[in-house]
Amino acid sequence: MRLLSLNINKEVLDYIIENELYICDDVSEIDDAIYHSEVRYYNIILVKHNNTKYLKQILKYVNPRQTAVIFLVDEISKEEELELLKKGAIDVLKGSIPNDLLLAKMKSIHRENFENQYIFKDKYLINKEERSISDNKNNKLVINGKPFSILEYLIKNRHRSAISKEELLDVLWDDPEWVVRNVVEVNINIIRKGIQNTFEENFINTVRHRGYQIV
Template sequence: MYRIMIIEDDDKIASILQQYIERYGYEVIRATRFRELKQEYIDANPHLVLLDINLPHFDGFYWCRQIRTVSNVPIIFLSARVGDMDQVMAIENGGDDYMTKPFHLDVVMAKIKSALRRAYGEYAAPAPSSTDVLTTSGLTLDRARNIVEWNGSQADLSRNECLLLASLLAKAGRIVSRDDLLEALWDNVDFVDDNTLNVNVTRVRKKLEELGLPKVIETVRGQGYRLDLSLFDSSR
């Protein structure tokens, strides 16, 4: 049985979500210790987190970063904030998806099921093996540990960042369409805001730049993205 943790201080919204999610056979835990949510998360050990932004003491962005220090659990933000920058902040702070209030409960369930399938179900990554390590032109991606390495330096990736970079690495030098990348990250693209892909691409670009690989992910207007490592290929 999958365990869902709801971090929402509005008791009415949390109660509605809990009752609806439990109808589908999931166990639901509602956060109550808003000063120590990281420890409450560790104690609950959920398979997925629904996280509000406006919370007592510290906001959801802060707690998402705290959870990310101990887990790559899928985190879906649920917030009344509708601005693009709020969505950008949610993704940049480690969230996997973002929904605005008011929301349709059936869409919430679709996103929950999609995230669980990606993380643990039929679309989850296989057990670690040698094929979990991709290497192209000196750039190495360890998909089992969500780590990218270049020239002796490493960077940690979120689950979605790792999936995105793996898709680009597998077709290095070739264009990967936006549709293919969306499908690699989310199996149900009907409920995905296209801006979410842009944010993830920006995050991967930043981490590669910090490793010494600036501008290696090219935007091909109207088509998609291409990973071009030709200028940095140590084997040439």
């Protein structure tokens, strides 16, 4: 999962990074935030800025069905707030926002991302600390490195019709522009082989010309 931030409290970012909740791109200027929102995919965008003209530019480049955008402002009129919400912001937080409230807002959006373990398909337990998946028959598969990150990302986005290779690269690699393009396919094959050997099942479907989907 990937996060874009501007002017967000360092304690919040440190907590996110230390707990490996998101890969964080923390920028220092609003122009950089606008640029990043245009060229890279993000699961969540946190921006603290008071000029709604720039905030609307960020919304212009994101798909609100895929990217949760939260704006933090010191003051804003009701009309401006409504306009940002209508254009796709999921929330506009005003005034001094406590760290625990901001983290709670984030957790309400990506609840599974904040849990160390969770159930998938009513019989598989995903354990983030062990980087493992186990079933109700005590079969267990430990998946190290990027294959686990890819599997977990697909599971967390199982409600979507397909996740493209480009999105997986953008979200899960620090510098996707330097990564060999077939690296996603290689990792998907590792995941499929492990799942097939351990559970005799394959729940990653290839959607032609679109990417991958959990089934």
